[in-house]
Amino acid sequence: MNQRNQFKLRIMNRIWLRISSACMLVALLSCSDYEQTVTTMNELVIQDEFDTNGAPNSAIWGYDIGTGTNGWGNNELQYYTDRKENVTVQNGYLIITARKESYQGSPYTSARLLTKGKFEQAYGRFEARIRLPWGQGMWPAFWMLGADIDTNPWPAAGEIDIMEFRGQEPSTVLGTVHGPGYSAGESISKSYTLKNDRFDTGFHVFGIEWTPKYVNFYVDDVLYNQITPADVPGEWVFNKPFFILINLAVGGSFVGSPNSETVFPQTMLVDYVRVYK
Amino acid sequence: MKSIKVISIRIALFGFMSFILSNCERNLSGDVEFARFSTNPEVFIDGFSSGLQYFPFQGSKLDAFSVDTEIRYSGSSSMRFDVPNFGDPAGAFAGAIFPDNGGRDLTDYDALTFWAKASQSATINEIGFGSDFGDNKFIVTLNNMRISTAWTKYTIPIPDPSRLVAEKGLFWYAEGPEDGNGYSFWIDELKFEKLGTVAQPRPAMFNGIDESVETFIGTNISIDGLTQTFNLASGQNVTVSAAPSYFTFKSSNVDVARVNENGMVSIVGSGTAKITALLAGVRAQGSLTINSVGTFVPAPTPTRNPADVISVFSDAYTNIPVDFYNGFFAPFQTTLGGAVNIGGENVIRYTQLNFVATEFKNPTVNLSQMTHFHVDIQIQEPINPGDFISIELGDFGPNNAFGGGDDSSGRVTFTSTSLTRNTWISLDIPLAQFGLASRNNMAQIFFISDATISTLLVDNMYFYK
The missing domain is CATH 2.60.120.430 (Galactose-binding lectin)
Incomplete structure (x- = not known):
């Protein structure tokens, strides 16, 4: 079986389970003459399907709590907690909820989960199926940091943003890498915009496939960017284990503050996180 | 256990999937399709679309509308509207409806869109669709639409497209002078579209306020402040006034109060009732709590000479x-x-x-x-x-x-x-x-x-x- 067919079958497997939302996709795939090879790694290493109600699986997920330094370095406005009001698993979904409430001196609460010290891997295919929140000031992300970050501070440790999103741009996500000499405003980034659709009304798959030679970024069945060592104006630091983060930030320099029209609470729903090699 | 469940779902759904896939290769037999009104989405692209008519409002400047072949966003012409100066004997304002009295099926679309610009920055009082000089059953109004001298695309969302199976009112507007001064604006590429990005509906009654009232048997109360709000692809929220017929009203106690499809509440008994509404399955913000004190006792009849x-x-x-x-x-x-x-x-x-x-x-x-x-x-x-x-x-x-x-x-x-x-x-x-x-x-x-x-x-x- 060639790789393209494998991918197609894998997509089909997902769709058998999600038929109501995905039959359009099948129709498109089956009609399309052009099929892009999006992923090649299919050996599952770890997965969380979020099938057990309650707190997320502590063998996989830990939490960042509080406000960090300067709002986690981005002037973010929320206080992260691990309370069930902000993070819980219900009905097959990880639900991260951003609330407008005064808490420990912050005007909002939310949650940030990470696999640091629990699951770290170099290379592979990292993907999650997510429905995003909406509205000015919402900043959800599915991303990775170099596992040596405690001894090798950011940006040298490296960061791969598999998906970032601004609530005020409901049809657009960004995929980005940060490293030494190319971080923050100088990061290597590309956006992907849905045509006649948006990311807050249904689930979408966000993923990267990462090898020693490149990081490929994809959304659903569309490969929209490839970043190679030749694309970064500094050291290629994506050659060591990284851990996964999922969070929903409120405000901050990337997205701006919520305004009077931002509706709270807002939820980020994660259907699954899967890692392949 | 999970894999067994998955297999059974696959078997059960196989037929359905085959059906979906086969849909790409040939259309369904015509026998199963219901007759529909015209689904033509175009209102004015470079001229009147099939069936479109122009009827100015009484009291408006009757010739405020014209077809302009000089100034246009694309194609060969645009719609030009000349708003009169204050005191213009030809009419106090510009306003008209553009119906297709054959009716259109607009259920496939989610918004009326157009490009527009004006000779000066201005605020158009009312612009929308659904006005047919009849019941205006599904009228939609965008109030106070800001317009500038640059061509800009505007989106007026449909509160619930499933209701527009035979809509006559394709476009309407009403605009008066700005600070007493007339001006001109142009509209082009006026059409219904399926944008796919009109999302996060937030309907409201009484503009989202929970109202309460004490009243009597025999009283009628009109529900107002009916709106629908969507978030658009631009990230902007847009709120339109929506006719009562888009909503489904509910009384918690029909022995006290009943609501008709025009949003008129009739008080029929004593006690309390709460009026709420749904729009396309989404609960409207706001409500009306009625406390009916029963039969109305008139004031004492005066007896003075x-x-x-x-x-x-x-x-x-x-x-x-x-x-x-x-x-x-x-x-x-x-x-x-x-x-x-x-x-x-x-x-x-x-x-x-x-x-x-x-x-x-x-x-x-x-x-x-x-x-x-x-x-x-x-x-x-x-x-x-x-x-x-x-x-x-x-x-x-x-x-x-x-x-x-x-x-x-x-x-x-x-x-x-x-x-x-x-x-x-x-x-x-x-x-x-x-x-x-x-x-x-x-x-x-x-x-x-x-x-x-x-x-x-x-x-x-x-x-x-």
């Missing part, structure tokens, strides 16, 4: 000419309501009272022979210690007109201890208590509560001797 009475408002006497029972004085007045008919009785019912005036200046009234003012009032809410009702009379003085330095007014106040709830309070106030310099040119009666008392019934306002 008509020869001794000058009546302003009473079914028992011939009333003088009255200009209005509610002047809606901007910007400080909140009071709504006016004369209503409850169970065959004419009464005045004010809501959200802070102050309100009844005016009768055509002509003013000479009260020199009168000695008292009579009025019956009823308060339909709990009376708190700080509550009061003041009654103020206004006399326009010898010049017989408002202002001019010769007006006089005076008020008499009734504090909470002299007020009782849900019963008629008959007041007979000697005119001398108002302390007026003149009462030969009487023109106004005010009720003032400074919002301490919200809902007030008034009947039998007359002067007597």
